[in-house]
Amino acid sequence: MPSAVRSSRKQPAPRRQARGLRTREAILASAVDIASVHGLEGLTVGSLATQLHMSKSGLFAHFGSKEELQLATIEVARQIFIDKVTRPAIAAPRGLPRLWGLINQWLILVEKRVFSGGCFFSAASFEFDSRRGVVHDRIAAIMREWMDVLTRAVEQAQNAGHLDKQVNPTRLAYEIHGVAMGAHWAHQLLDDKQAYSRARITVLEKLRSIATPASPRLP
Numbered sequence: 001m002p003s004a005v006r007s008s009r010k011q012p013a014p015r016r017q018a019r020g021l022r023t024r025e026a027i028l029a030s031a032v033d034i035a036s037v038h039g040l041e042g043l044t045v046g047s048l049a050t051q052l053h054m055s056k057s058g059l060f061a062h063f064g065s066k067e068e069l070q071l072a073t074i075e076v077a078r079q080i081f082i083d084k085v086t087r088p089a090i091a092a093p094r095g096l097p098r099l100w101g102l103i104n105q106w107l108i109l110v111e112k113r114v115f116s117g118g119c120f121f122s123a124a125s126f127e128f129d130s131r132r133g134v135v136h137d138r139i140a141a142i143m144r145e146w147m148d149v150l151t152r153a154v155e156q157a158q159n160a161g162h163l164d165k166q167v168n169p170t171r172l173a174y175e176i177h178g179v180a181m182g183a184h185w186a187h188q189l190l191d192d193k194q195a196y197s198r199a200r201i202t203v204l205e206k207l208r209s210i211a212t213p214a215s216p217r218l219p
Contacts, residue, residue, distance in 0.1 A: 027048060027063075032073055036117030077115070096218065102150060107196050110196070118184060124139050175206065
């Protein structure tokens with residue numbers, strides 16, 4: 001009997017942990033949307049508490065500081081980007097189809113408003129580009145990671161015989177990234193409804209100009 005009593009007292013702990021995990025996930029889902037619209041600096045315990053109908057003390061139980069909340073929000077946004085952009089793209093055959101998939105899925109992510117404010121990492125990059133600290137460093141690391149993905153995709157397209165091997169992979173990745181970032185800016189700030197269509201056309205024209213006869217047909 002004593003052992004049974006001790007066992008029964010331990011049972012609620014996993015349930016509390018599961019409930020705490022669900023609450024944390026709900027907090028971060030809202031945090032990503034708020035931050036994509038108002039920026040990571042606009043992400044406050046007060047705004048989250050109001051939106052989620054929680055107490056500030058309840059939120060502080062999950063995140064000890066604003067910085068911790070910002071970092072956790074960035075990680076959730078990164079995982080969403082991986083799930084919606086990187087994984088679908090790398091399911092395509094290696095080479096030009098995969099490279100185009102990365103670009104197209106990125107634009108689709110923003111067009112479908114997966115993040116309420118548009119491209120989470122474009123906004124975060126501009127917000128923290130001149131600041132220093134752990135939040136800046138994490139955003140920078142993720143953006144370097146993304147540029148590495150694009151660069152490797154260019155190299156793989158060259159190795160597959162789809163792109164001219166004289167092209168500098170790093171330079172092409174930066175050109176592609178610059179076109180997409182410009183489209184985000186034009187769409188968000190100027191309300192340019194054709195920004196993403198023009199971005200696709202610009203990137204496709206660039207890729208066609210350096211594609212080899214062995215390249216698969218682009219859209």
